Amino acid sequence: MNTLVTMKRLTLLAALPLLLSLMSMSAFAGDGTLKLKVSKTERTQGEFFIVEAEGAESEPTLFFMERKWQMFPDNEGGWTAMVPVENLSTPGSYAFLLRDGKRERRQKVRIRTNNLPIQNITLRGSKAGLHATETEKTKVRSALQTITAEKLNSGPLILPCKGEISSIFGRKRSYNGGPAASYHKGVDFGAPSGTPVLAPASGTVILAGTVEEGFVVHGNTVILNHGHALTSVYLHMSSITVREGDRVQRGEEIGRVGHTGISTAPHLHWGTYLYGISVDPLFLVTTSSPEGAP
Numbered sequence: 001m002n003t004l005v006t007m008k009r010l011t012l013l014a015a016l017p018l019l020l021s022l023m024s025m026s027a028f029a030g031d032g033t034l035k036l037k038v039s040k041t042e043r044t045q046g047e048f049f050i051v052e053a054e055g056a057e058s059e060p061t062l063f064f065m066e067r068k069w070q071m072f073p074d075n076e077g078g079w080t081a082m083v084p085v086e087n088l089s090t091p092g093s094y095a096f097l098l099r100d101g102k103r104e105r106r107q108k109v110r111i112r113t114n115n116l117p118i119q120n121i122t123l124r125g126s127k128a129g130l131h132a133t134e135t136e137k138t139k140v141r142s143a144l145q146t147i148t149a150e151k152l153n154s155g156p157l158i159l160p161c162k163g164e165i166s167s168i169f170g171r172k173r174s175y176n177g178g179p180a181a182s183y184h185k186g187v188d189f190g191a192p193s194g195t196p197v198l199a200p201a202s203g204t205v206i207l208a209g210t211v212e213e214g215f216v217v218h219g220n221t222v223i224l225n226h227g228h229a230l231t232s233v234y235l236h237m238s239s240i241t242v243r244e245g246d247r248v249q250r251g252e253e254i255g256r257v258g259h260t261g262i263s264t265a266p267h268l269h270w271g272t273y274l275y276g277i278s279v280d281p282l283f284l285v286t287t288s289s290p291e292g293a294p
Contacts, residue, residue, distance in 0.1 A: 034060075036098040036105035045114045046087045046170045046280040049096075050287075053079040056100040063097040065089070069275065070147060072228050082229065084274040085111055087170050087183055119171045119184065132217040136209070143207040143223040144231050145276035152227035157200035157284045158250060160234065161257060161268045163191030169280040185278035186233070186271030193238050193266040195257040200270075200285075201226050205246040211260050219261025222254050232281070235269035236261050 039050035053060050053071060056079060062069045064083055071079040083096075091113045098105045167188035207223035209215040219236040226232065238258025248254060259266045272281040 034098065034100050034103045034105055036096065036107050038096060038107045038109060041108070042110045042112060043085050044112045045085055045089055045091070046278075047283050048082050048084045048274055048279050048287075049109065051081045051083055051096060051098075053098055053100075058100070060098050060100040063099070065094055070229065072149065072151070082274050084277040084279045086277050087114070087185075114170050116168075116171045119167065133214040135214045136216065136218060139207060139209060140218060140221065140223070140233070141276070143225075144233065144273045146206055146225045146231055147229045147275065148225060148227055150227050152203045152225065153201040153230070153250070155201075156287065157232075157272075157281070158198070159189075159285065160198050160200045160270050161189040161191055161195060163189040163195060163257070163268070166190035166267060169278075169282065186235075186269050187281050189257075189268045189270065191257045191266065191268060193256070193258050195268075196253045197222075197234055197237060197255045197257060197268055199224060199248045199250060199252050199254050200232065200281075201230075202249050203227065203232070203247075205242045205244050205248065205254070206231070208240050208242060208244050210240065215261065217262050219263060220255065220258060221261075224248065224254070229275045230284075231273045231276075233269075233271040233273070235271075236263045236267060238266075 033055045035054040037052040037054070043049055049064075051062060051069075051071075052074070053062070054077075059071060059073075060079055062071050062081060062083070069081050069083050071081045074080045089111055091111050093108060093110050096107045096109065098107075165187055167184055169185070169187050170183055172183045201224075203224040203226040205222060206225045207221065209218070209221045211219060215221050220238065220240050222234045222237070222240055222242060224232045234255060236258055237255040238260065240255045242248060242254045257266055257268045270281050272279055272284050
């Protein structure tokens with residue numbers, strides 16, 4: 001009898017380290033496992049990936065295409081980022097790398113070509129020789145690269161203007177028969193001068209520049225900061241109805257359609273940027289972002 005009890009005790013003692021190990025592994029899997037989630041594994045040039053991280057002890061480091069991307073806290077203790085695919089990126093296979101201390105996670109993705117044709121544009125008269133001023137280029141570039149911790153908008157964007165789309169995002173452009181060295185970094189809406197231009201999402205006015213202030217190529221310009229790494233730009237307007245520093249709500253008027261700067265007819269150019277990189281505005285209209293992302 002005593003021998004049987006002793007054997008049972010020895011068996012339990014021998015199994016104790018294994019039980020403790022399994023309990024420890026279970027707790028780690030539930031509480032501290034680093035997870036990397038990418039919304040889609042394939043995107044087209046000019047679109048973006050929605051990336052989410054869970055289980056990081058602090059802000060994790062996200063790498064993609066030889067660049068580090070800032071992530072932002074969501075409402076559930078995780079982190080998120082909308083990572084752009086530059087329109088001239090080489091199609092092929094790539095990978096996201098998420099790092100939290102010594103822990104790493106990877107996710108392979110693929111970039112597809114958008115196969116867009118070249119657009120030939122003819123400029124005549126005084127506008128044919130116009131070039132952006134240094135003030136214009138510096139102010140626009142700086143504003144479009146704005147990154148803020150505060151989230152000012154959530155969900156899909158609305159269209160900023162009533163009118164037909166006359167030029168889509170991403171097409172390479174040749175001016176007056178020259179080489180196609182650039183591409184269209186937005187969407188153009190053909191509309192009569194004076195048509196209201198609306199904020200497609202809530203945000204802050206971070207730039208309001210006029211032709212008189214040297215915006216000879218962009219024309220009368222407004223740039224909005226929507227929080228995190230998302231900004232938007234509105235060009236060629238006849239008038240501006242907001243000031244720098246104003247907070248605007250989705251659907252609020254920010255200006256009127258015009259024909260200022262390098263423009264062949266009255267229209268609105270609408271561009272959207274993530275981390276200073278242009279992405280297709282219509283993709284932001286149709287694609288919902290996760291809770292906590294702009």
